[in-house]
Amino acid sequence: MSSVDDINEDKIEVGKPREWAAGVPGVTHAMGPAFRQMGVPRSLKALTAMNQRDGFDCMSCAWPDPEHRKTFEFCENGAKAVTWEATPITVPTEFWAENPISELLTKSEYWLGMRGRLVQPVHKPAGSEHYRPITWEDAFALIGDTLRGLDSPDEAAFYTSGRTSNEAAFLYQLFVRAFGTNNLPDCSNMCHESTSHAMAETVGIGKSTITYADFALADLIIIMGQNPGSNHPRMLTALEEAKDAGAAIVAVNPLPEAGLMRYKNPQRVRGVVGAGTVIADQYLQIRLGGDMALMQALSRRVLDAEAARPGTVLDHEFLTENCVGLEELRAHLARLDDDAVLAATGLRAAEIDELAARYLRAEKVIITWAMGITQHKKAVPTIREIINLLLLRGNIGKPGAGACPIRGHSNVQGDRTMGIWEKMPPAFLDALEREFGFDPPREQGLDSVGSIRAMRDGRVKVWIALGGNLVGAISDTAVAEAAIQKTSLSVQISTKLNRSHAVVGEQALILPTLGRTEIDLQATGPQFVSVEDTVSAVHSSTGRLKPVSDQLLSEVAIVSRLARATLERTTSIDWAGFENGYDSIRDHIAHVIPGFADFNQRIRQQEGFYLPHAPRDLRTFPTPSGKARLTVNDLEPLERPPGRLLLQTLRSHDQFNTTIYSPHDRYRGIKNGRQVIFVNPEDLAELGLISGMLVDVHSEFSDGVDRVLRRFRLVAYPSARGCAAAYFPEANVLVPLDSVAEDSNTPVSKSVLVRLEPSR
Numbered sequence: 001m002s003s004v005d006d007i008n009e010d011k012i013e014v015g016k017p018r019e020w021a022a023g024v025p026g027v028t029h030a031m032g033p034a035f036r037q038m039g040v041p042r043s044l045k046a047l048t049a050m051n052q053r054d055g056f057d058c059m060s061c062a063w064p065d066p067e068h069r070k071t072f073e074f075c076e077n078g079a080k081a082v083t084w085e086a087t088p089i090t091v092p093t094e095f096w097a098e099n100p101i102s103e104l105l106t107k108s109e110y111w112l113g114m115r116g117r118l119v120q121p122v123h124k125p126a127g128s129e130h131y132r133p134i135t136w137e138d139a140f141a142l143i144g145d146t147l148r149g150l151d152s153p154d155e156a157a158f159y160t161s162g163r164t165s166n167e168a169a170f171l172y173q174l175f176v177r178a179f180g181t182n183n184l185p186d187c188s189n190m191c192h193e194s195t196s197h198a199m200a201e202t203v204g205i206g207k208s209t210i211t212y213a214d215f216a217l218a219d220l221i222i223i224m225g226q227n228p229g230s231n232h233p234r235m236l237t238a239l240e241e242a243k244d245a246g247a248a249i250v251a252v253n254p255l256p257e258a259g260l261m262r263y264k265n266p267q268r269v270r271g272v273v274g275a276g277t278v279i280a281d282q283y284l285q286i287r288l289g290g291d292m293a294l295m296q297a298l299s300r301r302v303l304d305a306e307a308a309r310p311g312t313v314l315d316h317e318f319l320t321e322n323c324v325g326l327e328e329l330r331a332h333l334a335r336l337d338d339d340a341v342l343a344a345t346g347l348r349a350a351e352i353d354e355l356a357a358r359y360l361r362a363e364k365v366i367i368t369w370a371m372g373i374t375q376h377k378k379a380v381p382t383i384r385e386i387i388n389l390l391l392l393r394g395n396i397g398k399p400g401a402g403a404c405p406i407r408g409h410s411n412v413q414g415d416r417t418m419g420i421w422e423k424m425p426p427a428f429l430d431a432l433e434r435e436f437g438f439d440p441p442r443e444q445g446l447d448s449v450g451s452i453r454a455m456r457d458g459r460v461k462v463w464i465a466l467g468g469n470l471v472g473a474i475s476d477t478a479v480a481e482a483a484i485q486k487t488s489l490s491v492q493i494s495t496k497l498n499r500s501h502a503v504v505g506e507q508a509l510i511l512p513t514l515g516r517t518e519i520d521l522q523a524t525g526p527q528f529v530s531v532e533d534t535v536s537a538v539h540s541s542t543g544r545l546k547p548v549s550d551q552l553l554s555e556v557a558i559v560s561r562l563a564r565a566t567l568e569r570t571t572s573i574d575w576a577g578f579e580n581g582y583d584s585i586r587d588h589i590a591h592v593i594p595g596f597a598d599f600n601q602r603i604r605q606q607e608g609f610y611l612p613h614a615p616r617d618l619r620t621f622p623t624p625s626g627k628a629r630l631t632v633n634d635l636e637p638l639e640r641p642p643g644r645l646l647l648q649t650l651r652s653h654d655q656f657n658t659t660i661y662s663p664h665d666r667y668r669g670i671k672n673g674r675q676v677i678f679v680n681p682e683d684l685a686e687l688g689l690i691s692g693m694l695v696d697v698h699s700e701f702s703d704g705v706d707r708v709l710r711r712f713r714l715v716a717y718p719s720a721r722g723c724a725a726a727y728f729p730e731a732n733v734l735v736p737l738d739s740v741a742e743d744s745n746t747p748v749s750k751s752v753l754v755r756l757e758p759s760r
């Protein structure tokens with residue numbers, strides 16, 4: 001077990017934010033922890049197999065792999081993710097007796113994760129303060145008995161994290177639906193659900209409309225609400241290559257992020273000894289929540305340019321043949337209030353004019369986005385406006401152009417393709433019925449926010465999580481934790497400890513599983529799994545390291561045994577056969593899910609394969625009208641009363657989702673601490689506060705509940721005026737469970753009205 005101490009916020013050091021990303025420090029920050037924690041031989045074996053054709057897929061973000069791969073095809077954060085998982089340090093048996101759950105609740109995510117890999121199933125009996133070892137057989141029997149004892153299958157909810165492979169995800173949803181519920185919440189509910197909703201409405205499919213190769217073909221790439229330097233670092237290489245090929249790049253972000261300013265590619269001479277590559281040619285420090293106004297202002301300028309030079313600006317053929325809604329959009333944007341746009345965006349008109357001119361000059365435009373767009377109340381209409389702007393000049397369905405949501409977890413997109421969704425369409429359920437001979441439930445199930453509400457209200461009594469850390473990821477931490485504590489049984493299938501293992505039902509189980517890096521040996525031999533990246537490319541992932549314990553089961557094996565323990569007598573599905581060899585799962589996937597024909601043969605091709613995508617491949621749109629929809633969306637700027645700020649939650653550089661690799665964020669100048677709030681110096685002066693002071697951060701919502709972060713350190717930071725930022729999961733306490741994005745039910749973590757009060 002690791003001897004690392006917990007974070008001591010009194011030791012925090014605050015320096016200057018960086019203006020460039022990666023470079024030689026990126027290499028040392030990647031390799032140092034790897035060598036220290038894994039040793040040199042294990043590190044080299046793991047890292048040289050990462051993102052290679054015969055190796056394993058990075059378990060961190062969903063960034064795609066280039067066709068021409070190098071020996072080192074990973075970034076600093078990928079190396080940290082591998083180190084986190086492949087560490088040989090394990091949680092010893094005595095840990096469970098020495099650490100009551102009440103003690104685990106006092107620890108940070110960082111401390112919990114640094115205890116090492118979980119290597120034995122453990123059980124917390126009712127009334128006990130401790131987990132204790134349990135056999136696999138007894139653990140599955142407990143789950144099966146408890147599930148069968150429920151009054152209705154809808155009294156259980158089954159969460160999935162984005163690390164889960166296609167094979168495990170397909171099996172899991174099959175088990176859950178054979179059990180009788182659609183309660184399949186997942187981490188996607190908290191990240192790109194707004195994207196899925198808005199893109200399905202407008203272009204008919206909620207996935208990126210580009211491939212990896214399109215980046216190098218683009219004239220202009222607009223990066224919105226996204227910080228690739230910390231969250232998808234290999235994207236910087238694609239952006240550098242796009243710039244080499246002549247693309248312009250525009251960043252739209254309230255904070256100046258190092259990776260969006262300059263990239264020092266450690267695999268190129270100019271990145272090691274030179275100045276690197278300037279990434280953003282234009283940087284718009286937009287106000288939080290101002291993106292929809294910006295998109296409308298750009299579309300308005302496109303339409304004005306067309307009016308001034310008829311027939312030369314819009315892609316008339318595309319709009320006529322492939323789209324509906326142009327006249328309604330034109331009429332709506334004719335009434336756009338310029339002053340409202342400037343107030344909402346905090347930008348100067350000249351900055352918007354400059355971006356509009358870039359957009360009009362470019363023949364091929366890509367717009368990418370992430371959580372900075374999807375976690376607002378108006379996230380869905382904002383993404384619809386991104387699509388409007390792209391459609392006006394035919395920037396969807398042609399090389400070098402398109403909409404590119406960047407997913408945050410490696411297989412979050414694949415899990416949804418496999419059926420991890422509380423409202424899979426009837427065609428999918430019909431195909432399941434034909435393939436497996438049972439009638440899947442048809443009623444909509446619960447998403448993540450819905451599951452917390454249901455546990456809070458006593459409607460869901462069993463919580464099973466295939467990976468992830470829901471209480472760390474979701475809003476309103478106190479409500480979420482109390483909800484899970486009301487369940488009769490909570491089950492976590494995990495590689496390492498996190499907060500969700502300390503927040504338990506009356507009984508609780510932790511089931512340790514193999515990691516992506518580890519050899520997965522089953523009855524028919526070593527197995528591989530598959531994943532789908534953010535541009536719909538499906539490829540295989542094969543673990544290369546000896547498992548850290550021979551007690552571990554793969555996710556597929558765990559799901560298969562869960563199903564057998566719960567359903568053996570009620571379905572004829574060969575669950576044991578799935579565990580013995582994963583080809584049998586892929587054969588079923590090929591029958592059920594469009595685009596996976598000959599799955600077992602095609603997944604063995606070197607590059608895997610792209611899933612079909614009608615808007616991207618054919619410029620056809622699977623919407624009810626068969627055409628892409630331009631939409632009309634009402635602008636409702638966020639109100640910010642005097643003396644208040646808008647706060648967004650964000651990750652540090654040494655963080656992946658809720659996993660905290662270290663207490664540092666070197667790109668933002670933070671060392672040894674996380675309890676900070678970044679505020680513009682002029683806002684600080686206006687509020688009568690001083691950088692370095694400790695403040696209590698209160699969020700303000702109409703329900704009148706005082707949600708507060710105590711003793712957070714003010715850090716003067718050059719963010720957009722009126723906009724503050726703090727790390728999640730710590731700042732999740734500020735967001736009420738019912739503060740969700742319209743239509744997508746995603747927690748609104750990016751525009752939280754707060755007031756700051758000096759701490760006593």
Ligand code: SF4
Pocket residue numbers: 051058059060061062063073074075076077078079231232233234235
């Ligand atoms: S860019 Fe993402 S997927 Fe690629 S190595 Fe880095 S963290 Fe892993």
